[in-house]
Amino acid sequence: MKILIHSQFCTPEPVFKSVPFARELRRRGHDARILTGFPNYPGGKIYPGHSIRWRLREEIDGVPILRVPLYPSHGESIGRRAANYATFAATSAVPLLAGWRPDVVYVYNLVTLGFMASINSALRGIPYVIDVQDLWPDSVFQSGMGRSWMRAIIGALCRRGYGKAARVVALSPGMVETLASRGVARERLRCIYNWCDESGLPAEGSVDAAPLPGGFAGRFNVLYAGNMGTVQALDAVVDAAGWVARTNPEIQFVFMGKGVMRPALEERARRVAPGNTLFLESRPLAEANAIMARADAVLIHLQPKPLFEFTIPSKTQAYLAAGRPVLAAVGRDATALVERAGAGFGCEPGNPAAIAGAAARLAALDPAERDEMGRRGREFYFRELALRVGVDHWERVFEETAANHA
Secondary structure: OEEEEEOOOOOOOOOOOOHHHHHHHHHOOOEEEEEEEOOOOOOOOOOOOOOOOOOEEEEEOOEEEEEEOOOOOOOOOHHHHHHHHHHHHHHHHHHHHHOOOOOEEEEEOOHHHHHHHHHHHHHHOOOEEEEEOOOOOHHHHHOOOOOHHHHHHHHHHHHHHHHHOOEEEEOOHHHHHHHHHOOOOHHHEEEOOOOOOHHHOOOOOOHHHOOOOOOOOOOEEEEEEOOOOOOOOOHHHHHHHHHHHOOOOOEEEEEEOOOOOHHHHHHHHHHHOOOOEEEEOOOOHHHHHHHHHHOOEEEEEOOOOHHHHHOOOOHHHHHHHHOOOEEEEOOHHHHHHHHHHOOEEEOOOOOHHHHHHHHHHHHHOOHHHHHHHHHHHHHHHHHHHOHHHHHHHHHHHHHHHHHHOO
8 A cells, every 4th residue: 555644744853653653554565655844843943964955855764755845943933833834734735736646645633734635635536544643723722822813714724624534533532532522523533542652662671770860869759751841831740849848758750851841840849849859851762761761650741721631642652661650640531541551540630739649659659569560551552552553553544544435
């Protein structure tokens, strides 16, 4: 089968549904290719070694890639962010509408690309599948970037993109139900959980061999790894550290990564929890995973907002694969996944007392019990969520789509 992955983001950008996805499809005998832009995510600047040109054909790990120009931006400006999405949709339209003819087009997330794929489907009869990672327009307005005049435009793009898709695939059961409630036909809806970037995962049994990070010794370390932005609302976690310091001073909350809120979080930590917070710089994937593997527990946290009830942050899968107990201070679907794996506890997000209590509950367990939690999480990941399993599901979706349009 010939499959075109139409995605604005691609390796070397940190997006797991790009080259690893296409490489696995090609390993299974499919002709999978990628149509993408020039790498600039998440910083909004073109990566070193790349320069924007009209066309660039390259190959990564045996996967053919066609790059087209775009306006690079991922800042807070609504106009520049819109230009980023719109320019890629426009420049990728030429090869999409007049280039290589696949059996099916896979559209990654952006509703602007779903709109273009619907035009391609109408003109060339090529069906497409859209992968919904963020619920639009909700995610735009939740991020603070939405304006009232945008709602009608984004809504129209969603109705067109989702309405004409052969299949609409969402990352959680709750998101599937929400899309169904908004008019997407249930027979076209599927739920396929994400996988994580498996390239840097530590080998099973190698955790104890990894060096203990500085500042970890003698503490029960609860690690948050990833972006420190407004959506993550980590001020509640810093407050939880201050709360737990009075009763369980051995519990330390560790923050590893970067983001717009990191300076404010560090300042808050100096005021409310100076003795049991630790901030580490962002690391390359393999190093970050090695540190994660030495944590006593790992933490997921998002704002307590209705939108996040059915969001499953990508770190959920990475944490499970790392084989550490998970403290899930997040919405319903992500917590349900962790608890279904038997890999940790859930608690109310945004509630410092609840987060502190869940951390204390984990610290009170026998180390063997925590290790068993981690083992169950890792086994669950490789049994039900891994790249191999996810591509099995996607392969069936692509085969259904192509067969129905034969």
